Amino acid sequence: MDYITAFWLAIVQGLTEFLPISSQAHLVLAGQWLGEVYQGLDFDVILHAGSLVAVITYFRKEIFTMIRDWMGAVSGGEKTKDSKLAWWVIIGTIPAGVLGLIFKDAAEGLLRSEVIMGVALIVFGLLLGLADWKGRGDRDEYSLTLKDVLIIGFAQAIALIPGTSRSGITMTAALFLxxxxxxxxxxxxxxxxPIIAAASLLSAVTLLRNGTEMPWDILLLGFVVSAVSTYACIxxxxxxxxxxxxxxxxxYRLALGGLLLWFFL
Structure with missing residues (x-):
């Protein structure tokens, strides 16, 4: 992989990871367009690590408050709205984490096709549009209940289907609520x-066992560009x-999904 390919793949990762348009679909398409059918586990890990650092940096104050209040609450201290929100993040992660481990091979194998991505882009794009049109209200994240969090958590698990978009499906569920x-x-x-951190950690363990042939300067470039573009996107x-x-x-999702079906059906 050369510097130009690494740069553009990192840009695609950063700009699509948190937009409701499916980063996975864009990375696959960008990789094919740039002549890299798959960029490799090592580069994939470093791109997601960059996005992870960006989102943690952006929400550093909120995360610090949540962790501080959560630790205080579990040790017998006062329960706050931020300690409750920390619990909701933990609980909301469980469905996707469990189902991700169970269906990981299917998601990476059989479901990794341009046609499935195209259908998912269209179907879940229409759901997002409906949620934004009819379901949107004025509730904030502190008003969530356990039922709400489980609904959003199981919605996040649907993102195992390529083309769905993790951010897109969770925002859709939240808007409907x-x-x-x-x-x-x-x-x-x-x-x-938690999801990106866990997935990156598992991939990093595999990478450490098998080693990498990717040059460190390419990995560093991907990490920096992914982090900066992700932060700007958020x-x-x-x-x-x-x-x-x-x-x-x-x-955009309807247009991209339609193009995928046009070219690959």
């Missing part, structure tokens, strides 16, 4: 942290989501 666009996005981003998405809504992403 009456959350505002900003709150749905914030909770989706917070919910992504910032501008949250800044403009109240005004632009989800409909531009819905239209």
């Amino acid at each position: 009456g959350m505002s666009r900003e709150a749905a996005a914030r909770f989706s981003f917070l919910l992504s942290i 910032h501008y998405f949250l800044a403009f989501i109240k005004r632009i809504g989800m409909q531009p992403f819905v239209i």
Whole structure:
């Protein structure tokens, strides 16, 4: 892999990881377009590590408060809205974590096809549009109940289907539950942290066992570009989501899904 390919794959990762348009579909397509059918486990791990560092950095104050209050609550201290939110992030991660381990091979094998990605982009894009149109309310992430969190958590597990978009399906569920666009996005981003961290850790363990032939300068470039572009994407998405809504992403998903079906059916 050369520097140009590494740069553009990292840009694609950073700009699509937290937008509701499926980063996996874009990475597969970008890899094929750039002549790299699959960029390799080592580069995949480093791109996700960059995104993980970006989201943790962006929400560092919220994460610090959640961890501090959660640790205080479990040790017998006062329960706060942030300690409760920390529990919701933990509980909301469980469905995707368990089902991800069970169906990991199917998701990476049989389901990894352009046709399935195209169908998922369209179907779940329409659901996102419907949720943004009819379901959106004014609830924030602190108003979530256990039932709400489980619904969003199981929705996140659906993202095992390529083309679904983890952020897209969790925002869809949150909007149907009456959350505002900003709150749905914030909770989706917070919910992504344990999942991305766990997936990256498992992949990193495999990588350490097998070793890597990818040059370290290429890995470093991918990490930095992924982190910077992810941070910028989160910032501008949250800044403009109240005004632009989800409909531009819905239209994009329908167009991309249609193109995939046109070329690969």
